[in-house]
Amino acid sequence: MTLAELRQSLDTGDADPAAVLDDCYRRIGEVEERVKAFITLTKEQAYEAAGAAAERIKSDRSSLLTGIPVAVKDNMCTLDIPTTCASRILKSFVPPYESTVTSRLKAEGCCMVGKTNMDEFAMGSSTENSGFYATANPWDLTCVPGGSSGGSAAAVAANECIAALGSDTGGSIRQPASFCGVVGLKPTYGRVSRYGLVAFASSLDQIGPVTKTVMDAAIMLSFIAGHDPSDSTSAPMEVPDYASQLGQGLKSLRIGIPKEYFIEGMDPDVDRAVRSAIDVLVSLGARAVDVSLPHTRVAIAAYYLIATSEASSNLARYDGVKYGFRAEGKDLIDTYRETRAQGFGPEVKRRIMLGTYALSAGYYDAYYRKAQQVRTLIKDDFQKAFGDVDVIVTPTSPSPAFGLGEKVTDPLTMYLSDIFTISVNLAGVPAISVPCGFTATGLPVGLQIIGRHFDEGTVLRTAHAYERSTDWHLRRPPL
Amino acid sequence: MNYEAVIGLEVHAQMLTETKIFCGCSTAFGSEPNTQTCPVCIGMPGVLPVLNRKALEFTIRTGLATNCRIAPHSRFARKNYFYPDLPKGYQISQYELPICEGGFLEIIVDDAVKRVGITRIHMEEDAGKNIHEGRGDHSFVDLNRAGVPLMEIVSEPDMRSPKEAVAYMKKLRTILLYLGVCDGNMEQGSLRCDANVSVRPEGQREFGIKTELKNINSFRFVERALEYEIKRQIGLLREGGKVVQETRLWDSAAAITQSMRSKEEAHDYRYFPEPDLVPIAAGEQWVEEIGSSLPELPDAKRKRFITDYGLPEHDADLLTSERAVADWFEAAVAAGGQAKAVSNWMMGDLMRYLNEEGRSISECPLKPSQLAVMLRLIDDGTISGKLAKTVFDEMCRTGKDADVIVKEQGLVQISDKDAIESVVDETLARNPKEVGRYRAGEEKLLGFFVGQVMKQTKGKANPQILNDLLKRKLSG
Numbered sequence: 001m002t003l004a005e006l007r008q009s010l011d012t013g014d015a016d017p018a019a020v021l022d023d024c025y026r027r028i029g030e031v032e033e034r035v036k037a038f039i040t041l042t043k044e045q046a047y048e049a050a051g052a053a054a055e056r057i058k059s060d061r062s063s064l065l066t067g068i069p070v071a072v073k074d075n076m077c078t079l080d081i082p083t084t085c086a087s088r089i090l091k092s093f094v095p096p097y098e099s100t101v102t103s104r105l106k107a108e109g110c111c112m113v114g115k116t117n118m119d120e121f122a123m124g125s126s127t128e129n130s131g132f133y134a135t136a137n138p139w140d141l142t143c144v145p146g147g148s149s150g151g152s153a154a155a156v157a158a159n160e161c162i163a164a165l166g167s168d169t170g171g172s173i174r175q176p177a178s179f180c181g182v183v184g185l186k187p188t189y190g191r192v193s194r195y196g197l198v199a200f201a202s203s204l205d206q207i208g209p210v211t212k213t214v215m216d217a218a219i220m221l222s223f224i225a226g227h228d229p230s231d232s233t234s235a236p237m238e239v240p241d242y243a244s245q246l247g248q249g250l251k252s253l254r255i256g257i258p259k260e261y262f263i264e265g266m267d268p269d270v271d272r273a274v275r276s277a278i279d280v281l282v283s284l285g286a287r288a289v290d291v292s293l294p295h296t297r298v299a300i301a302a303y304y305l306i307a308t309s310e311a312s313s314n315l316a317r318y319d320g321v322k323y324g325f326r327a328e329g330k331d332l333i334d335t336y337r338e339t340r341a342q343g344f345g346p347e348v349k350r351r352i353m354l355g356t357y358a359l360s361a362g363y364y365d366a367y368y369r370k371a372q373q374v375r376t377l378i379k380d381d382f383q384k385a386f387g388d389v390d391v392i393v394t395p396t397s398p399s400p401a402f403g404l405g406e407k408v409t410d411p412l413t414m415y416l417s418d419i420f421t422i423s424v425n426l427a428g429v430p431a432i433s434v435p436c437g438f439t440a441t442g443l444p445v446g447l448q449i450i451g452r453h454f455d456e457g458t459v460l461r462t463a464h465a466y467e468r469s470t471d472w473h474l475r476r477p478p479l
Numbered sequence: 480m481n482y483e484a485v486i487g488l489e490v491h492a493q494m495l496t497e498t499k500i501f502c503g504c505s506t507a508f509g510s511e512p513n514t515q516t517c518p519v520c521i522g523m524p525g526v527l528p529v530l531n532r533k534a535l536e537f538t539i540r541t542g543l544a545t546n547c548r549i550a551p552h553s554r555f556a557r558k559n560y561f562y563p564d565l566p567k568g569y570q571i572s573q574y575e576l577p578i579c580e581g582g583f584l585e586i587i588v589d590d591a592v593k594r595v596g597i598t599r600i601h602m603e604e605d606a607g608k609n610i611h612e613g614r615g616d617h618s619f620v621d622l623n624r625a626g627v628p629l630m631e632i633v634s635e636p637d638m639r640s641p642k643e644a645v646a647y648m649k650k651l652r653t654i655l656l657y658l659g660v661c662d663g664n665m666e667q668g669s670l671r672c673d674a675n676v677s678v679r680p681e682g683q684r685e686f687g688i689k690t691e692l693k694n695i696n697s698f699r700f701v702e703r704a705l706e707y708e709i710k711r712q713i714g715l716l717r718e719g720g721k722v723v724q725e726t727r728l729w730d731s732a733a734a735i736t737q738s739m740r741s742k743e744e745a746h747d748y749r750y751f752p753e754p755d756l757v758p759i760a761a762g763e764q765w766v767e768e769i770g771s772s773l774p775e776l777p778d779a780k781r782k783r784f785i786t787d788y789g790l791p792e793h794d795a796d797l798l799t800s801e802r803a804v805a806d807w808f809e810a811a812v813a814a815g816g817q818a819k820a821v822s823n824w825m826m827g828d829l830m831r832y833l834n835e836e837g838r839s840i841s842e843c844p845l846k847p848s849q850l851a852v853m854l855r856l857i858d859d860g861t862i863s864g865k866l867a868k869t870v871f872d873e874m875c876r877t878g879k880d881a882d883v884i885v886k887e888q889g890l891v892q893i894s895d896k897d898a899i900e901s902v903v904d905e906t907l908a909r910n911p912k913e914v915g916r917y918r919a920g921e922e923k924l925l926g927f928f929v930g931q932v933m934k935q936t937k938g939k940a941n942p943q944i945l946n947d948l949l950k951r952k953l954s955g
Binding site: 336 | 526528561620
């Protein structure tokens, strides 16, 4: 069931929030052992929220989200509920505060069913970097769900919740959404407050919804978006009513097809699916225009310098002094060293080292500063392209979900799976991934639609029009 | 060969904002450890800083008061290093694009005015405090101070002697106090100073190798630490040795500086722009508003005191060294006190009293108008200058007005010539031997007779009349 459908059942009284939760947890009971989408289940709090939601619905004070079971990626702080970032170093951490997004969902009467698995500190593309266990792709349990929001995408795909929140630093919402055959939206940088989101790379991180339909994504976004005085980087801009604008059609919409995104070595099934998706959009009235994003090839290099630099600093606070895991050492330096050696996993350490190096005296200009200059060029690429087109359409990932364990030992190949999503974060523009087909082996393929800064409306409208004339989103994994 | 010292100072000033620079916690000093903290200032995961606009305003005020350019675009940076009192593992500071640049202030040393350049003023957050004493083998961390707003004021290497460095520090402190942006308390650490110092042969243009001195937290230590370090460096060079670039710690007990870490051991702070805060755009109009709200600054006030009140330079210097003192002076003059008389009483009895009591002028029980009333009583001859000292002490002690004290204690001066004359006659009659000696030329005995009469009249005899009478009678 989608969020919009469930809303109707709840409002008409065909369903009540507690019974909806029963279904949710029954489903979790059936599949979770195989999918492992969650780190923590928050049953008690969920039923409490369901009780309050029932009251609200009864007294006609419900909003679109009242009584809706959602899952939240475990890097968003939740008051009195463990928030681990899938890291040993935060395994025991229970925040005494609530992130802005979750408090907004709470205020609407959402029922949070649990916190989802992820790559440790959101660093990864497969959720295999979780400090606890890997999550499986509901479409093929031997495959990864993508990452780093793999738990959120798998939970939605496996119908363990109605919708979920993920975070996206270089593709971490869109790539797993694409791998799991669900909808994933990364809003414009600054559209959604980051307060309470455990930082990976502050200038790139953005929270967004993972849902079953574009309509559901539009609904979720309208509630989590908007200025937050606790986040200086959140934009003081009005939030449109996205859902009501979805049906406006694609007449005279110009869609850009960047030649740099249809590369050699791309999976032929993905290539085929995306090209026919473009045909569908054209048949709906859109006009396809060739565009160029010439700096795409240096995006990954720039991204891995900027993201790791910021991460090396953001993760310095995990020193064993104040909270979380501590390994007692013989002196201060030894305590730092042991805490971080035992608390962080290998990918996190790799990125801390990369970032520390890139910021070091004598290397800063060659790496960090150069990467920022490249970032400006990438932004300019998009700005130029958006002079000619309204949205840009690309594959979300060059390949479908890969096998568990297949790329763990090869970080560079792993980094390449984000090649189509990373530029979007560097430019700060919004983008969505919607299901656009399946490979011969039955794995989902995602279509990425990129929009102008703060123009989530057009992105959602395009995705919605596409979704309505296809039925990929209606297929369910054979669990 | 003669050597010349080159000194530059880095001063950290805690700002007098009510709340911390990036969160709403109180900045009050002296509370129980870790009671003035929140997830933001203790660096919990996922929290974000939000700039306290007051801290920005205070820094701009200071920049304008020290003739700096205010950058239209400025930004914060992260300074990365590990230390238990630094909860995030980085300090939010400014690096490239500080808010204020290119200013100066003027100092007066040996009657000459000298301009000292100010390279930059930037904002940053303070760290917490590690507590090692009295807790067994464990150390503890108090984060109350973490996130208290600081200004770092960096001077050009324009000072040539410890005396100039002290004058600069004092002038800077005075300005900060005038602006109300810092309480200037060096003991509590709200004003801290590091010094960069080098020496070079007189006449040489290039700078010598410098050392950085830390922990010099009083004016006296600034002077003594610099004197020591300059002597040490010159000594090294004279013996054919070399100064090593390093950070040295001032040990005030031993009165020496000691090597803390060498250049090779210096931290690489890996500064980079703080991505959690948007660039600061201090609008021209706002900066103008701040500029027009600046109080009269010490230099201007000093000049005005000399021209408007006819005060000597020395008086004007002392009275304008603190804004509250200057305000007190002007209030007393406005209440009718004669300027020089007010100045004399303030620099003498009032300062002595405040020093003895360990109070600041703002805590003074004596009101400026009360001093003016007392001065009027002296002027109209009701009390003598000598009696006034008693009245002054009483006013400070009781807070009562001078005329009330005079009435209550019967301190009115005896100006009745006949009354004084009878006491004089009596005194002379009682001391024939002394009268004889005086008349034989021992004129310093006049003081003895004055003392005797004053004793009899409980100090109330008008001294002028008494003097005249005594001289006349003794010579006759």
